[in-house]
Amino acid sequence: MSKILVIDDDRDICFLMNKFLTKHGYETHESYTAKKALELLDEITDFDLVLCDYRLEGVDGKTMLLKIKEKYPALPVIIITGYNDLKTAVDVMKMGAYDYVTKPLFPEEILNTIQSALNASPAAVPPPVGGNGTAAAAVDHVVDKKKGFTSNSDYIFGTSAVFQQIMDQIILVGPTDYSVIIYGESGSGKEAIAQEIHKRSKRSAFPFVAIDCGALSKELAGSELFGHEKGAFTGAINQKSGSFELANGGTIFLDEIANLSYEIQVSLLRVIQERKMRRVGGIKDISLDVRILIASNERLWDAAQKGKFREDLFHRFNEFTIEVPPLRQRKEDIMVFARHFLQKANESLQKRIRGFSPEVEEIFRNYVWHGNLRELKNVVKRAALLTDGEYVEDRSLPFEISNYRKLLFEHNPDAIVEAPTPVVPIHDTIATSPLRKQFGENSLKEASIDLEYEMILKALKETNFNKSKAARLLNIDRKTLYNKIKLYQELNNR
Template sequence: MIKGKILIIDDDPGIRDACFHVLTRSGYEVEMAAEAYEGLQILEQYDFDIVLLDLKMPGVNGLEILEKIKETDPLTEVIIITAYGSIETVVEAMRKGASDFLQKPFNPDELKISVEKAFRRRKLALENIYLKNTLAEKEGKNIIVGISQTIKQIINMARLVAQTDSTVLITGESGTGKGLLARKIHEMSPRASGPFVAVDCGTLVPTLFESELFGHVKGAFTGATEHKIGKFELANGGTIFFDEIGNISIEIQAKLLKAVEDKEISPVGGHRVSKVDVRIVAATNKDLEEEIKKGGFRQDLFYRLNVVSIHIPPLRERREDIPVLARYFLKKFAKKYRKKILDFEEEVLKTLSQYAWPGNVRELENTIERLVIFANDALITLSDLHLAGFKPKKESFFPDDLPLEEIEKRYILHIFQKYGGNKTKTAQILRIDRKTLREKLRRWGLA
C-alpha cells in the first residue's frame, strides 16, 4: 500500500537516485525533477504530499520555488535540501513555509525520519480541515466521515444515484453505516423534502410485517381495533428504506416484490388499491446471491432491488478512516458531555488503528463515547483506554470459524493492498489471471 507521494527537485543525480531508492523501499511513490521549472510543471499536473527541494540550483533561487509551491498548495510539506545554506537561509526557508531541512550529506535514516514527520503533519492537517468542514454542517444532518479513496468513491456514487429514482441495494457488514448512507442518498435527492421511512426488517414480527408495510383496516385481524397506515403510504413522495432486507420471509418477499414492481399497495383486510410514489433503498449484511442458491431469497426480488449496488467495506479494510472517525466522535461526545478534551495521544490513535473493529464504525463510536466519559485531561491517553475497558485481543488474520470464501477474500485483498492496487502484480502473486481477479473484486464491490 502506497504511503504517500513525494517529488524530489534536485540537480544532483546522486542525491536524486539515493533519495528515490530509500523512499520507494519505504513504501512511497516518488517522482524526480532535475531542475526547478521541470519540478513546477510536474506540480501543476499532479498532487504531492511532500516535496524535497534543493535550495541551490543553477540560475534559480530555491526560496522563490518554495513560495510558488506553497502558493499552489499550502498543505504541501516542503523539506529543504542544502549543502550551502547558512543558518539565515534555513530560517528564511522555514519562515516561508518549509517544514524541515536536511544538510548534505545526510544518511538514509535522517531522510526517512524527516519524511515520516512531514507526512504525519500533512495527514493531520487534511484530517483537521475535513473535520472542520463536516462539523460546520447543520445540526442533525447526516455526515459520512472518512478520507479513504473507498469512502470518496462511495460518496460520489451516492451523489450520482441520488439524482435518479433507481432502486439501490447497499451491502456491508453490520455497523458499517448502511443506514447512514441510505439517509444521505435521500438528502441529496430531489425527494429530500419528502419523508424518509425506515423499516427494520430484523426486528419486526413476521406475522405483523405485512400490516407494517401496507397497513390494515379495522377488524382485519384480532387486535386490529383501528385503521392503520402502512410504511409504504407514509413514505409517499419520499424514500422507504428496508434495513437488513435479507431477514424477511419468502412469503413476505412475494408481496414486497409486487409492491416494488407496481408501486401499488392494498391494506390487510381491505380491497382498496393505492398508488404510491416512493424511492426504494435496501440494505443487507448477507450475501443475497448465496441466499438465492439456498432458497432463502427470491431471485426476481433481488434483481428488482439490485439496480444500483453500493458496497461499504468493513473498517478493517479502510484503516486510514479510523483516526478521522475517532476525532469526529471525540468532538461530538466532548460537546455532548461538556468536556474539554482536545485530542488523542499518538499511541492511542495507533492502538485504535491496529484493532480489527469487528463491530465496525458502530463499535468505534461506542468506544470513543466511553473514553470521553472516563477521560478528564485534554488528551486521551493509553491509561484512559484501559480505564474505559478497551482491551483488544491480538488480531487474527484468519480466525478459526472463518468461512473458506472469507479467507480467500481476505488473502486476495491483503495482496492487492500490499502491491498498491496493482492488478497485474496481484494476479501474478496469486497465480490467477487478471480476468479472474477482476471478477472477484467486482463481486466484492471493489472493481
C-alpha cells in the first residue's frame, strides 16, 4: 500500500483528500504546517509521494519543495495551487516537482496524476534545473501534462519515400513563422508532425499547445481558446488564461479547425491580423506572439465553398500545406510503426516480446488500417498484453484483424459467384456506408440494406463463415446469400 503525505493548511482539504485516497487504497498522513510535515518525513521514511499546497502559512511551495528535495531527491512531489499560472508551474517543475494540479481539485485528475507519479521510475521525476535539467525541459514537462499538451511524443517517422518528403517539408518550413495546414485522416499523426515543426523552430524553448477543436463545445470554445475574466458568465468564478495566452511565445496547434463556430472563426481572424486577443468578458487587449499550426481531415477550401469555413480565414492560414497519407497507402511503414509500438508496450507491461510472427506481419501489411496509426498502436498494445511467448501470434489479435479476409468475403472456397475485391473492408461500411452517398442519410432503402448486412455478417460469424449453414440460419438459399454478398461488394466499390 502506497503512503502519501498531504500537506495543506486547509484542514477541510486534508480531511477530504484523506477520505478520498483511503477509499482508493492509499495510506495517507496529513500535516497542516511545513514544520510538522518535515518532521513526519524524518519520522516515517518510506513515503511514496507528497501532495503539497503551494501556499502554506509562513512558507511558499517553492521553499517547501526545496526542503523536501534536499533530503529526499527521488521522492515525487505534486504541488497543489489555486492559481492557474503557467509561470508558477514552470518554476516548480524546474525545481523538481513531478507535476502540479490546480484548485478546485477534480477527483479523476488528481487520482490519475498520483497514479502516474507512483508508476513512474525515479528517472522520470524531473531533475531540478541546475542539475541535469533545463528550463526548456521544465516547460516541455508542464505542457505535456496539463491541458493535453504534448512534448515528448511516442510517434516516429516512417521510412517510406512519401514520409521522407514530409520530413523535407518539415525541415524547410520549421525555422520559419509560416502558418501550416496539415491535412490527413484521423489517427494519421498530424499532431506529431506539428510537434516536429515546433521543435525545429526558433520557438522550441516555449510551450507547444495542442487543442482538439472538435472537442470544444460552442458555448465554451471562446473561453478555452482566449480565456475569460471573473464573472464573464455563469460559473466563471475565477479569471482564466486561454490556450492562446498559454502558448504565447510558442506554438498553438488547432486540430480539426473546421469544427469551430463562425463566431470563433471571426475572433481567430482578428488574432491573426492584429496579433492581439481579448479574454471573454474582458476590456483589455493582450498582445500575442504565437505561431499557429492547424489540421483538418477535410479540405478547408471545400469547406469554405460550402459556407462551413470562412474563406478569408483559409487564405490567412494557407501559407504552407503538408499532406499526411493514410497508413494503407504506405505499407512499407506499417511494420516500422508496429515494432516501435511493441517496444513501447514492452516498456509499459515490463515484457520482453521480441517481435511478430510471420503470419501477423502478413496480416498487418494487408489489413486496411482505417484508424491509421492510432488503430495500429491499440492493436499492438492489446496483442502485447495477451502474448505470453516471445512473439505475437495471430490468436492475440482482435477478431476483425485476424479474420479480415473473411470479413471481406474473399474467403469463398464454395462460392458460385466471384465477387470483386472491395476497396475497403465490408465490415466498415456500416459506419461509412456508400449507400449514404447514393440515397442520403435518412434513406429507408439504405437502412434496410445495412440491417441485412448486419444479420448476414452475424450469421457468418456464428457458422465460422460456412455459407451453406449461414443460408439455412437466415432461412434463404445459398444463391440468394451469394447474390447479396456480391451486391454489398459492388456497392462498397462504387
